[in-house]
Amino acid sequence: MTVTANPPVRPRHGRPWTMVERNLMIYRHTWPVILAEIFEPLLYLLAFGLGIGALVGHVPGLRGDVPYPEFVAPALLATAAMNGAMNETTFNLYAKLTTDRTYESILTTPMSVRSVALGEVSWALLRGTLVSTAFLAVVSAFGLVHTPAALLVVPSALLIGFTFASTGLLVVTFLRSWQDFQLIQLVMLPMFLFATTFFPLNVYPRPIQVFIEALPLYHGIELTRAAFLGTTSAHLAVAVAYLALLGTAALTWAVHRLERTLRD
Amino acid sequence: MGTSAPAFRELGYWLFRYRRTWRGSIVISVANPLFFLTALGLGLGKLVDRDGALHGESYLRFILPGMLVAAVMQTAFLEAAGPVLQSVRQRGNYRAAAATPLSPEDILYGHLMFWALRAVQNAVLFTGVSVVFGAVDPARAPLLVPIALLVAVAFATPAAAWSVTVTRPSQISAVFRFAVLPLYMFSGTFFPVEQLPSWLRPLAWATPLWHGVDLGRAVALGTATPFRVLVHVGYLTAMAVAGLLVARRNYRRTLHV
Amino acid sequence: MTAGPVPILAEGLTKTYGGFTAVDGIDLEVRRGEAFGVLGANGAGKSSTMRMIACVSPVTAGSLRILGRDSATDGAAIRARLGVVPQDDTIDGELTVRENLLIYGRYFGLSWKVLRERSARLLEFARLEDKAGDAVGTLSGGMRRRLTIARALINEPEIVLLDEPTTGLDPQARHLLWERLHRLKQDGVTLLLTTHYMDEAEQLCDRLVVMDAGRIVASGTPAELIARHTSREVLELKFAADERQVMIDKCRGLAERMEELPYRLLLYTDDGEETLAAVNARGVRPRTALIRRSTLEDVFLTLTGRSLVD
Ligand SMILES: Nc1ncnc2c1ncn2[C@@H]1O[C@H](COP(=O)(O)OP(=O)(O)O)[C@@H](O)[C@H]1O
Ligand SMILES: [Mg+2]
Numbered sequence: 001m002t003v004t005a006n007p008p009v010r011p012r013h014g015r016p017w018t019m020v021e022r023n024l025m026i027y028r029h030t031w032p033v034i035l036a037e038i039f040e041p042l043l044y045l046l047a048f049g050l051g052i053g054a055l056v057g058h059v060p061g062l063r064g065d066v067p068y069p070e071f072v073a074p075a076l077l078a079t080a081a082m083n084g085a086m087n088e089t090t091f092n093l094y095a096k097l098t099t100d101r102t103y104e105s106i107l108t109t110p111m112s113v114r115s116v117a118l119g120e121v122s123w124a125l126l127r128g129t130l131v132s133t134a135f136l137a138v139v140s141a142f143g144l145v146h147t148p149a150a151l152l153v154v155p156s157a158l159l160i161g162f163t164f165a166s167t168g169l170l171v172v173t174f175l176r177s178w179q180d181f182q183l184i185q186l187v188m189l190p191m192f193l194f195a196t197t198f199f200p201l202n203v204y205p206r207p208i209q210v211f212i213e214a215l216p217l218y219h220g221i222e223l224t225r226a227a228f229l230g231t232t233s234a235h236l237a238v239a240v241a242y243l244a245l246l247g248t249a250a251l252t253w254a255v256h257r258l259e260r261t262l263r264d
Numbered sequence: 265m266g267t268s269a270p271a272f273r274e275l276g277y278w279l280f281r282y283r284r285t286w287r288g289s290i291v292i293s294v295a296n297p298l299f300f301l302t303a304l305g306l307g308l309g310k311l312v313d314r315d316g317a318l319h320g321e322s323y324l325r326f327i328l329p330g331m332l333v334a335a336v337m338q339t340a341f342l343e344a345a346g347p348v349l350q351s352v353r354q355r356g357n358y359r360a361a362a363a364t365p366l367s368p369e370d371i372l373y374g375h376l377m378f379w380a381l382r383a384v385q386n387a388v389l390f391t392g393v394s395v396v397f398g399a400v401d402p403a404r405a406p407l408l409v410p411i412a413l414l415v416a417v418a419f420a421t422p423a424a425a426w427s428v429t430v431t432r433p434s435q436i437s438a439v440f441r442f443a444v445l446p447l448y449m450f451s452g453t454f455f456p457v458e459q460l461p462s463w464l465r466p467l468a469w470a471t472p473l474w475h476g477v478d479l480g481r482a483v484a485l486g487t488a489t490p491f492r493v494l495v496h497v498g499y500l501t502a503m504a505v506a507g508l509l510v511a512r513r514n515y516r517r518t519l520h521v
Numbered sequence: 522m523t524a525g526p527v528p529i530l531a532e533g534l535t536k537t538y539g540g541f542t543a544v545d546g547i548d549l550e551v552r553r554g555e556a557f558g559v560l561g562a563n564g565a566g567k568s569s570t571m572r573m574i575a576c577v578s579p580v581t582a583g584s585l586r587i588l589g590r591d592s593a594t595d596g597a598a599i600r601a602r603l604g605v606v607p608q609d610d611t612i613d614g615e616l617t618v619r620e621n622l623l624i625y626g627r628y629f630g631l632s633w634k635v636l637r638e639r640s641a642r643l644l645e646f647a648r649l650e651d652k653a654g655d656a657v658g659t660l661s662g663g664m665r666r667r668l669t670i671a672r673a674l675i676n677e678p679e680i681v682l683l684d685e686p687t688t689g690l691d692p693q694a695r696h697l698l699w700e701r702l703h704r705l706k707q708d709g710v711t712l713l714l715t716t717h718y719m720d721e722a723e724q725l726c727d728r729l730v731v732m733d734a735g736r737i738v739a740s741g742t743p744a745e746l747i748a749r750h751t752s753r754e755v756l757e758l759k760f761a762a763d764e765r766q767v768m769i770d771k772c773r774g775l776a777e778r779m780e781e782l783p784y785r786l787l788l789y790t791d792d793g794e795e796t797l798a799a800v801n802a803r804g805v806r807p808r809t810a811l812i813r814r815s816t817l818e819d820v821f822l823t824l825t826g827r828s829l830v831d
Contacts, residue, residue, distance in 0.1 A: 015630070018627045018628050018630075022616070022627075025616060025620055025624060026616065032438075033434075036437070036438065036441045039441060039442065043445055043446060043449060046449075046450075047450060047454060047455075051454060051455035051460070052312070054455070054459045055312045055323075055459070056308075057314075068311075100613075100614055101609075102611075102613060104607065104611045105607070108575055108577055108607070109601075109625065109628035109629050109676075110597040110598070110600050110629060112597060179284075179285060179288060182288045182292060183288075185292070186291070186292070186295055189295075189296070189299055190303070193299050193300065193302075193303035193307075194302075194307070198303065198307065198308050199307045199308050199310065199311055203307050203310045203311070204307070263577060263578060263579060264538070
């Protein structure tokens with residue numbers, strides 16, 4: 001061990017990428033987890049697409065009738081992107097903040113709170129890309145994909161991932177105990193069920209439609225479904241803007257709050 | 265069983281812990297059926313009921329018993345698997361209890377009573393919400409509670425028997441994802457098993473959840489025959505007893521070494 | 522060793538949590554290459570001070586300059602040149618021993634090539650070569666501590682901060698750690714460490730301060746502190762309950778200072794054997810008599826002036 005008093009080689013200070021490297025290193029041991037994440041939406045697709053699809057037939061009112069499996073597949077992808085991102089930045093992050101106290105040691109290095117936050121969000125996005133690409137591949141093997149535009153579901157899943165990873169990061173700064181995860185569940189479950197995942201908006205009376213249209217997942221599903229089915233409309237710009245704005249705002253606020261809790 | 269009093273002490277421990285979380289759990293037990301019945305029963309039901317695919321039965325009435333039984337199974341598994349794993353760890357509460365006059369069997373029976381109580385709580389609230397929804401005939405609704413209890417015990421005992429030997433939490437989430445969730449979705453819960461490809465149907469008929477779902481549905485819709493009820497109840501009871509026997513052996517082996 | 526900026530210079534350093542003042546305006550100057558100790562009981566404010574110096578906890582008031590830079594504005598640049606061993610081991614439980622070193626080094630922006638070489642050297646330094654591929658959950662307390670110290674050295678820091686490095690370790694593990702810290706000091710690293718233990722401070726520190734309730738109540742070299750605030754040795758006597766008071770009265774005047782505790786009588790002296798002989802000469806027959814070296818506890822008893830008899 002030699003230590004010099006010379007000015008040290010100026011290290012390149014904490015970039016978010018290092019957080020991703022940490023998580024990648026862990027995934028070398030625990031990669032099967034990602035399989036489970038792909039398995040779950042496929043299971044839903046089988047049950048709802050095929051089982052219930054046979055009861056439902058076609059879904060009316062969507063520019064011609066769409067077979068039910070093709071109606072739910074993109075929605076399941078969107079919700080998988082949402083759940084994957086939220087899990088990463090709420091459940092896993094809360095464990096790192098409380099029981100594991102992972103960040104305490106990281107913050108004794110030149111890494112900033114902002115880099116840590118951006119790193120965790122980037123990691124959630126990387127996982128999301130993997131999951132959505134795999135899901136798309138399986139779904140097209142089932143013969144449910146009819147347009148090359150369907151490739152756009154990957155960036156749209158990424159955008160959903162960004163919005164919900166950032167929102168999760170913000171939410172986690174408000175949690176007081178593990179009990180509070182029940183509250184998150186209480187919001188996430190109805191969002192999953194009602195945001196046009198399993199049936200179109202037009203089954204609702206108008207006042208409820210307005211409420212559904214305010215949900216971020218609704219916009220995520222619209223976007224993914226449009227890409228998957230190769231349809232376009234002016235609304236898609238609104239959806240992109242809504243998700244991007246929500247994600248950016250949540251991320252900014254989350255970094256601000258994390259800075260206060262982690263550097264006390 | 266003989267030694268019932270010590271088992272009640274173990275039950276007391278779990279009830280004491282439950283004091284901190286019961287409010288949240290009641291909210292969840294009411295909110296879950298509310299969300300599922302509205303979204304699937306009413307929302308998705310609108311699409312399903314267009315062409316009378318279920319022979320005149322509304323989709324809402326069709327899925328209610330399935331969702332109830334599947335939800336009870338899921339809770340039973342989650343409450344038996346995770347907490348047992350936590351409790352049996354070196355610093356867990358099973359270890360503390362095993363150092364007292366409680367026997368491993370007492371610990372098991374006490375915990376099992378807690379799962380049973382939770383299942384009854386869930387089932388009562390679930391059917392209550394369903395009656396309000398008009399998803400089940402109020403006269404038949406109370407019959408769903410003992411059915412739910414039987415399903416919960418049938419799943420909780422094998423889950424506990426296995427979890428007490430598990431070493432890593434990831435094994436539990438793997439079983440949940442790869443065994444419990446598929447059961448949840450393919451045991452006739454959301455659609456009749458007859459929709460499955462013909463080679464898959466016998467598999468579905470063999471699963472314990474299907475027996476619970478079909479029993480619940482036959483009772484709720486008033487189509488039960490004595491033979492059907494006997495087969496289903498027999499299957500689930502056998503599973504509960506077998507689970508209990510293995511669990512007793514595993515608890516003893518793990519806690520008294 | 523060139524005379525660079527003062528490694529650590531604090532003036533009126535203060536930390537409050539809500540309305541509670543944990544560190545109450547302390548002054549510190551740590552010189553290049555020395556080992557500096559901060560002693561204090563639990564809650565004295567040692568960790569709060571260390572965390573401010575590590576630039577992970579903002580200073581409430583006062584000034585704090587590390588290596589010539591302001592801690593408030595140059596946190597990241599300062600942290601790049603520090604090694605931090607926190608009070609609780611914050612090892613990454615999801616990584617193996619070696620991965621802990623590698624990833625921690627990456628947070629400093631060091632290249633994989635440099636890190637592979639350094640981690641091998643540090644594993645040897647911490648005597649963890651055999652554990653390199655193991656999960657950290659399998660390590661003993663002493664091994665975890667050594668890993669944390671090895672990790673703190675990955676960036677070849679100029680200052681190493683150690684918060685209670687040996688609390689809770691068995692004697693062998695403590696001695697191994699002390700030996701490693703000596704080696705660091707010989708290499709010219711500036712050490713700042715907190716401890717409960719006087720023997721540790723005497724082993725390792727050139728100078729030290731004693732903290733109590735957020736303030737510095739004494740400072741100097743270990744020898745100076747003991748000379749000033751307590752004697753070198755302490756004679757502890759226990760008596761049968763019925764003759765206790767008589768015996769205590771007989772002992773008066775035998776030591777420079779005497780302290781009466783509910784079950785013991787403490788005599789502060791520079792030579793315990795001699796004092797014990799004097800006690801015996803006066804016909805005092807204690808049930809037990811114990812001669813031990815002074816500890817931080819004794820310095821404290823003096824500094825806080827609790828129940829002094831003489
Ligand atoms: N994050 C915190 N929030 C509130 N109070 C704290 C916090 N950290 C420490 N304290 C309080 O400050 C005082 C000094 O603590 P600390 O610096 O940890 O002392 P030491 O390391 O000497 O034991 C204690 O009374 C402690 O309870
Ligand atoms: Mg401390």
